[in-house]
Amino acid sequence: MTPDLDERAAAILRANDRGGYTVPTAGLYPYQWNWDSGLAALGFAQFDLDRAWRELETLAEAAWPNGMWPHIVFRADDPDYFPGPSVWDAGGEAAFPSSGVSQPPVAISMARLLYERDPEFGRPRLAALMPKLLAWRDWFRRDRAGHGGAILITHPWESGRDNAPDWDAALANVSAEGVGPYTRRDTAHVDPAMRPTRAEYDRYIALVSWGRAAGWDTGRIAREGPFAVADPATTFILMRADRDLMALAEALGEAEAARRIAADLDRAGDAAAALWSDALGAYVARDERTGRQADCISSAAFLAWYGGMRDPNREGRLMTTLRAVLQAAPRALPSLDPRDPRFDARRYWRGPVWAFINWMVARGLAEAGHHAEAARLRADTRALIEGAGFCEYFDPTDGSGAGGREFSWTAAVWLAWASPAHEEG
């Protein structure tokens, strides 16, 4: 049965290929999304390394002059998606219209994976990409640095974890007054019970309007906009990206860039401290405007090991928290602690399991020597995909699939990790 699944996963990536870039899934997400694209590159790397590099290159083509890689690239207008290019009205000075926010820089770490698969083949591709990779991480450190150096998101979409309870309190402070009538398209593709609520969507649109009125000045939006929250996932994924980029800079002999990144990584412990909640025994989001920490344990907390955090006290407690969450979840890793009253098994980032988060968390755990927990995540990911197919996400209570179908990142994670074709985790 498994070779079939390997073939199906590769077929999904090919079917979602729009000619050098991959959509997350047809219909629901008809454009190139940033972190999805990074993961699509990981999937293509398992059978077509040239195509994998192409995925990163097309994403980089949309980079803004200020260094930011936007979270959606609009190469063609598709009326089936809202909000499209005319609503964002962003990316005017870049090669393509785009959204006006970024997304966690998973793609930077994928460049290292691709390069290490075949350094000789990858070297010229990497050398050409390097200035944009560096400019993007510099942009995060310049325009998205919050308290203690933790990384801010200025829109829930910038986290990729749109309706995580991490932002509930901060989003409640965003006024939705003045948002005119609009028609959501996402709920025409999937059951509204699996998607963000109308009240959340109104605020998402209000934040787009604010950014558009600010001319998409990304520094000003972080300083003055109605929403700025330090996100543990983006913070840890950027730490990881920095470590990977430092290795790549060294491989290319770019000593100055490597030194610049190392200096930022030296301060990473401060960022982690800003996000640590002693009460919860986990890293949590922090509202930059009010200084308040979020009161929930999300799967983002467990990306600490992936980010390279190795504080014996904090990570010791974090492991206790992880074990409790794993025990409470028939299928791991739920995006929200199932013991939380807000847990909603099928509603997007308020409970469901995401295969690519499992992969990143498990990588970090294995690197830190926590092999039993890493193995649990891999076994659960495999069972979920075998049972429900390549869904966008999965219900941790009964293992059923949810969200979009034939999803690129689930296919990629299968090929790169969850498939039994891989001996080791």
Ligand code: DGY
């Ligand atoms: C959506 O349209 O739901 C996306 O998550 C925005 O990035």
